Amino acid sequence: MKENKNQNYKNKKEEIVEELTRLNKFLSHNSNYSRREADKLIEEGRVKVNGKVITNLATKVSSKDEVQIGKKNIKEDKNKMYTVIVYNKPKGEIVSKKDPQGRRTIYDSLEKKYKHFLSVGRLDYSSEGLLLLSDSVDVVNALMHSNLERVYKIKVNGLITKSVEEAMQHGLEVEDARSGAYKTTKIKSMSFAPFLAYDIQSNGEKFSKIKVVISEGKNRELRRFFAHFNLDVLDLKRLEYGGVSLNNLPTGKTRFLTKEEYKNLRIFMNEDDRSI
Incomplete structure (x- = not known):
């Protein structure tokens, strides 16, 4: 694959510091309920925080709060073995x-x-x-x-031109990136970071196949990127994460x-x- 020297290759985790956690998130993390199921329990008045029935879905809790579903205490398990x-x-x-x-x-x-x-x-x-x-x-x-690497194999309905390659190498700013997005999208402009690497496996007037490595996962990012060059993504398969x-x-x-x-x-x- 062609490597993009402009991109920082070090994979780093963004630190997420949350002193308070939404109640439904706390319940789904520390019980077998999904967030949607937790929301239903809250709306039905079956959840208590510090002895008080909570029905507000926007409620947030900390590890110091006492949370109950019915009479069952739900405690934060920091040593929980996840799957x-x-x-x-x-x-x-x-x-x-x-x-x-x-x-x-x-x-x-x-x-x-x-x-x-x-x-x-x-x-x-x-x-x-x-x-x-x-x-x-x-x-x-x-x-x-x-910013962990995501590897995709993509098929588009046209030629991967020099301008497409330059955008993959150097990044791209698009004021109107609605092409390739969902019809209901509220995201108009989009900034595309340089690809970490790419490999053009076939390049033709009708179809081209390319393997790409990116470090972001924005809303339909790859479909929007190629749509900017009037290329429709016909097939998209994620191979690695x-x-x-x-x-x-x-x-x-x-x-x-x-x-x-x-x-x-x-x-x-x-x-x-x-x-x-």
């Missing part, structure tokens, strides 16, 4: 618990025991490939807000992280290495 799975998402699935349009979601395919797992970012309906999910909100947030690869995982299947991948994740999370 991370890799899912090879097929095209035609939404990364969401439910879809207003009735389309299939990833949770329709995943085993029921993973229904409370949260996804690390999203892949849109037409995209496929590696999706990480975890039962730890801290892990999900840390991975989502990191933060050193975790699909390898030979079949489409629609899941696997746990390997011991080595868990070890690397704990280093990333600044935790002591513990046996799985």
Whole structure:
């Protein structure tokens, strides 16, 4: 792959300091309820904070607060052993618990025991490939807000020109980046950082295939980038995220992280290495 010397290659985790945590997030992190299920419990008046029934979904708590669901105390478990799975998402699935349009979601395919797992970012309906999910909100947030490398294989409906390569090498500022985005997007302008690396595997007037490495995960970033050059992304598949690869995982299947991948994740999370 061609490497972009303008990009800082060091993968660093953005520090997320939160003294207060939204109540639904606290519940989903320290129980088997999803955030949406936690919201329902709060609305139904089944959650107490320091002995007081809470119905405000915007309520925030700290580790010092006493939180209860019914009569059960929900305590923050800082030593909780989290689980991370890799899912090879097929095209035609939404990364969401439910879809207003009735389309299939990833949770329709995943085993029921993973229904409370949260996804690390999203892949849109037409995209496929590696999706990480975890039962730890801290892990999900840390991975989502990191500049870890994401590797994608892309097919576009045209020629990858010199101007496209220059934009991949040096970055791009687009005032109107709505092309390639969802019709309902509220994000108009967008700044595209230089790609970490790219490899043009085929380049033709009708179709081109390219493998790219980026360190961001903005809203339909790659589709918007290529749309700026009047190139439609026909196929998009994520192959790697933060050193975790699909390898030979079949489409629609899941696997746990390997011991080595868990070890690397704990280093990333600044935790002591513990046996799985």
